[in-house]
Structure formats: C-alpha cells, structure tokens
Amino acid sequence: MLALRDFNEDDMKSIMNTIITVVGAGGLGSPALRLLTALGFGKIRIIDRDIVELSNIQRQTIYNTQDIGEPKVEAAVENLKMVNPNVEFEPLCVSIGEENAIDLLRGTDIILDGLDSFKARRAVNRASQILGIPYIFAGAVEYYANLSTFVPGKTGCLNCVMGSAEDNPDNTCAQVGVTPTVLSLAAAVEVNEAIRLAIGHEPILGNRLMTIDSGSLTFDFFDIGKSEECPICSKSEPASAVKTNEITVTQLCSQSYNISPPQIERFDLNNLAQKLRGSYSVKSTERVMIVTVASGERITLMASGSAIIKGVDTAEEAIRLYELILGKNS
Numbered sequence: 001m002l003a004l005r006d007f008n009e010d011d012m013k014s015i016m017n018t019i020i021t022v023v024g025a026g027g028l029g030s031p032a033l034r035l036l037t038a039l040g041f042g043k044i045r046i047i048d049r050d051i052v053e054l055s056n057i058q059r060q061t062i063y064n065t066q067d068i069g070e071p072k073v074e075a076a077v078e079n080l081k082m083v084n085p086n087v088e089f090e091p092l093c094v095s096i097g098e099e100n101a102i103d104l105l106r107g108t109d110i111i112l113d114g115l116d117s118f119k120a121r122r123a124v125n126r127a128s129q130i131l132g133i134p135y136i137f138a139g140a141v142e143y144y145a146n147l148s149t150f151v152p153g154k155t156g157c158l159n160c161v162m163g164s165a166e167d168n169p170d171n172t173c174a175q176v177g178v179t180p181t182v183l184s185l186a187a188a189v190e191v192n193e194a195i196r197l198a199i200g201h202e203p204i205l206g207n208r209l210m211t212i213d214s215g216s217l218t219f220d221f222f223d224i225g226k227s228e229e230c231p232i233c234s235k236s237e238p239a240s241a242v243k244t245n246e247i248t249v250t251q252l253c254s255q256s257y258n259i260s261p262p263q264i265e266r267f268d269l270n271n272l273a274q275k276l277r278g279s280y281s282v283k284s285t286e287r288v289m290i291v292t293v294a295s296g297e298r299i300t301l302m303a304s305g306s307a308i309i310k311g312v313d314t315a316e317e318a319i320r321l322y323e324l325i326l327g328k329n330s
C-alpha cells in the first residue's frame with residue numbers, strides 16, 4: 001500500500017487505528033474479511049450466528065473443509081490470524097436484530113455489510129444512525145449486487161432507499177443462488193469504501209447506489225438522496241432501541257440452533273469447564289468451550305455467551321441444554 005501514489009504512512013496508521021465491524025461472515029463477509037485483515041485494519045469485530053457447511057465453501061473463501069460444523073466466527077478468526085497475526089479480532093456468534101444491534105455495533109468506526117436479510121439490515125441501519133457510525137451497505141443475489149455508503153448526518157440511509165421493502169422468500173441466495181464472482185466484486189468495492197472512510201476521504205458511494213451485473217459485467221451508478229420523510233434518518237430524535245431480556249434462538253441447519261443472550265457476556269470458560277468436567281465431556285480454550293452430554297448433544301459455548309447447540313430437534317431443547325451447562329436449571 002505504501003508504494004501507492006496518494007497513500008502515505010499516516011494513512012496506513014489511520015487504517016491500523018480503525019475498528020471495523022463486519023456483520024455477516026458469509027459470501028460477502030468472507031472476501032471482505034480477508035482483504036481487511038491483509039490490509040492491517042487494527043481491530044475487526046466479526047458478527048455471525050451460523051456454522052460452516054460444506055455448501056458454503058465454494059463462495060465463502062475464508063473457510064476450508066476442516067471448518068465444517070464449527071461456528072463461522074471462530075473458524076474465521078483461526079484462519080485470518082494466519083493471514084495477519086497483528087490484527088485484533090473480536091468474534092461474536094450472535095444473531096443481530098433490533099434488540100441487540102446497538103450494543104453489538106457500539107464502539108466501532110465503520111460497519112461493513114455481509115448480511116443476507118433486510119430484516120437484519122434494517123436493525124443495522126437504525127443502529128448506524130443512532131450511534132452515528134458510517135454503514136457500507138451491500139446486498140448480492142444471482143449475478144447482481146447493490147451497494148451504497150450511508151454516512152449519518154451527511155447522506156440518506158438504507159430506509160430512504162428501501163422504503164418498506166421486505167425480504168422476498170423466493171429470492172434468497174438459498175433459492176436462486178449467487179455467483180462467487182459478484183460477491184468478490186462487491187466485497188472489494190466495500191473494502192475500497194472502508195479504506196476511504198478510515199483515511200478520512202469522502203466515500204465514493206455516498207448518496208449513490210452502485211449496481212453490479214456480473215453476467216454482462218456492467219457497473220452502473222444512480223444518484224440517490226435523503227428522504228425528508230424518513231423516520232430513521234430525518235427525525236431529530238431517533239427512536240430508542242427495542243430492549244428485551246430474552247435470549248434469541250435461531251434454527252441453523254438440521255438439528256442445530258444458535259442461542260444469543262440479550263447482552264454480550266464475558267465468561268471465564270476455563271473456570272466453567274472445570275466445574276462441568278465431573279459430569280460431562282468438556283474441551284475448552286479461552287474463547288470456546290465444547291461440552292458433549294451423555295445423550296450425544298453438543299454445546300459449543302463462546303466467551304461472549306452465545307452458543308451453538310447440535311443434535312436437538314426443538315428450540316426448547318436447545319435452551320434447556322444451554323441453561324443446563326450454565327447451571328440455570330437442575
């Protein structure tokens with residue numbers, strides 16, 4: 001980078017001092033994370049609730065076959081540390097939504113979108129406005145991607161562009177697929193915007209929507225603006241976040257559930273593991289503890305309090321096992 005025209009040592013220092021959060025470590029998040037890590041962003045928070053599956057690997061380029069079944073955020077950190085051990089990583093295996101987006105995104109300088117649902121993006125967009133953090137938006141499906149950069153106070157927001165649009169269940173990556181190449185193109189554009197924001201330059205995609213069609217290799221730009229009617233970015237007092245004290249349970253693939261606590265915890269896993277060793281088979285490191293119970297179900301608990309429960313058929317059963325290892329029931 002330092003050999004580049006218009007890029008100096010101070011710019012590199014700015015990048016090394018930037019905290020960036022990548023929300024979603026899938027098809028967009030993977031190539032973006034690899035670039036951000038190699039570039040040397042100071043701290044990278046990675047938020048994703050899922051586990052690695054074989055079908056992910058053709059486009060989710062930071063994982064390999066040995067990672068199958070592991071929480072994506074943990075596998076991502078293991079693999080990215082080999083790319084650049086100087087980056088500080090903060091893996092959070094949680095489901096992001098209206099109830100926790102503000103807590104999860106607080107303290108970061110830039111938000112980079114690797115999500116696959118508008119419901120989650122709406123929560124991120126709202127938190128970006130409330131916290132005043134720039135949000136680099138990208139969405140991709142089939143051969144197409146859309147991108148824009150929303151800077152609170154300077155540009156409109158995702159809601160200005162999307163209005164009341166909802167997720168179309170017939171048009172997801174799972175249903176119609178997405179090419180790995182459009183994901184890499186879009187992720188590179190996102191990282192380009194992240195570099196500009198980190199070194200104090202105006203983003204190229206502020207008040208602009210970029211579309212990519214990898215089928216015809218067409219790149220288009222449209223001017224977009226701020227809607228004065230927008231309830232998210234045009235109100236003087238942003239609505240306060242929805243708070244809940246409940247844990248969130250999300251079904252992942254067959255017989256696997258993610259459990260996200262209402263707030264981020266800081267568990268001492270080695271200590272907890274010691275207590276459980278008499279009753280269960282337990283493996284633990286500083287960041288992850290894996291407990292296998294006698295009937296074969298496996299609980300992967302992360303220090304942040306999130307867990308992935310494997311081998312159960314219902315959300316109730318997943319919660320029961322989660323509470324069991326935390327000593328919350330008998």
Ligand SMILES: [Zn+2]
Nearest residue numbers: 157160230233
């Ligand atoms: Zn708006």
